[in-house]
Amino acid sequence: MDHPDLPNPQKTSARRRLIRGALSAPALMTVCSGSAFAAASNLRCLANAAGATTPPAAWGTPGTDTYLRVRLYRVITCTTTAPSPDCVAQPALHYIRGNDLNMYVRGPGMPTDSQYLQIDPVSYVTIGSPVPIVVAPPTITSEVLVDQYVAIRFDSSGVIVGIGVPGSGGQGGMVGMSCWLSAFPRP
Amino acid sequence: MIHSTGYVLVPDVLVEPLGDHWVAFSPSSGESHLINDTSAAIVEMLSCESALTLAQACTALAAEVGTLPADTEGLVHEALQTFVRAGLVRAVRLPRDTHP
Numbered sequence: 001m002d003h004p005d006l007p008n009p010q011k012t013s014a015r016r017r018l019i020r021g022a023l024s025a026p027a028l029m030t031v032c033s034g035s036a037f038a039a040a041s042n043l044r045c046l047a048n049a050a051g052a053t054t055p056p057a058a059w060g061t062p063g064t065d066t067y068l069r070v071r072l073y074r075v076i077t078c079t080t081t082a083p084s085p086d087c088v089a090q091p092a093l094h095y096i097r098g099n100d101l102n103m104y105v106r107g108p109g110m111p112t113d114s115q116y117l118q119i120d121p122v123s124y125v126t127i128g129s130p131v132p133i134v135v136a137p138p139t140i141t142s143e144v145l146v147d148q149y150v151a152i153r154f155d156s157s158g159v160i161v162g163i164g165v166p167g168s169g170g171q172g173g174m175v176g177m178s179c180w181l182s183a184f185p186r187p
Numbered sequence: 188m189i190h191s192t193g194y195v196l197v198p199d200v201l202v203e204p205l206g207d208h209w210v211a212f213s214p215s216s217g218e219s220h221l222i223n224d225t226s227a228a229i230v231e232m233l234s235c236e237s238a239l240t241l242a243q244a245c246t247a248l249a250a251e252v253g254t255l256p257a258d259t260e261g262l263v264h265e266a267l268q269t270f271v272r273a274g275l276v277r278a279v280r281l282p283r284d285t286h287p
Contacts, residue, residue: 012204014227020253026226026266028273031210031219 070100072148073116094119096152098130107158117160119150124163193238193281194267200275202230216274229266230275238279241267 073095095118098111111117111130118127150163201212202222209227211220222230232247233239239247245256245263252259270276 014202014209014224014231015251017224018228018252023248023252023254023259023262024223024225026229026262026269027223028211028226028266028269029221030273031221 067151067153068101069149069151070096072119072150073097075116094121096150107154110158110160119163126160126163191240191281193240193279194233194244194271194276195238195279196230196233196235197275197277198235200230202227211273211275213274218274220273220275225262226266226270229263230270233276238281240281 074092075095076092095116096111098106098115098117099113101110106112109129115130115132117130119125120127152160152163154160197213197215199214201210203210205221209222209224211222211227211230212218213220228251229244229248232244241260241264242256244267245259248259248263249256267276267278271278
């Protein structure tokens, strides 16, 4: 029994596209992935900042310092004063969370995964030692993750030596003026 | 024992036509590559199971375009090296007496 010809679903063949007697040079171009574009974008914002401003004076040991962009947390503490049971909210404080540094080798005095380190939004330096955020009475603390970021600067021993400071000639001013910093007022 | 080099396709490599060109995805590198007809034809000749030597690849490509294998050797060698770096092809050692 004869079978009628059926449409051939065979895939297109590259070999059939070749032209007899004319062989072009093989070519391969890698298409960048989305993550590569994102990384390039992050670096681009620093490059733009560097091109638009005078580089800040060296601070610490720039050759070995590292920046890490981390999220900021706003913590509101509520205290009670006996005999009043009313809770009085204290001014919000800003922290970075140790858990966000888990990809980074931390030096002495840096927050562990369960600790926070306070950042002063005015002086742009760290305050005190790492502390645990305790959610328990009588001091009621609420942690709020805010959609803002700071660029913290580590020295070669893994110790935070500052954060990007907007409008400053030192302490990571270059990074502070870039899109790496979104937490505090910018010039 | 004397060995020669063979080339096999990395498993699960995908090659699909895209307009006048081709897109090749390498699961080992996670990258996609835009390749031309010549590159796609060389990839198409390779398989995951049976290794092809440079000489065999040249002979097969030359037969497709009607040239001498020696005329394609430079192109094919360059292409295979590029494919290895791109994670599309893997170089394997072969006993010389089984793959001349």
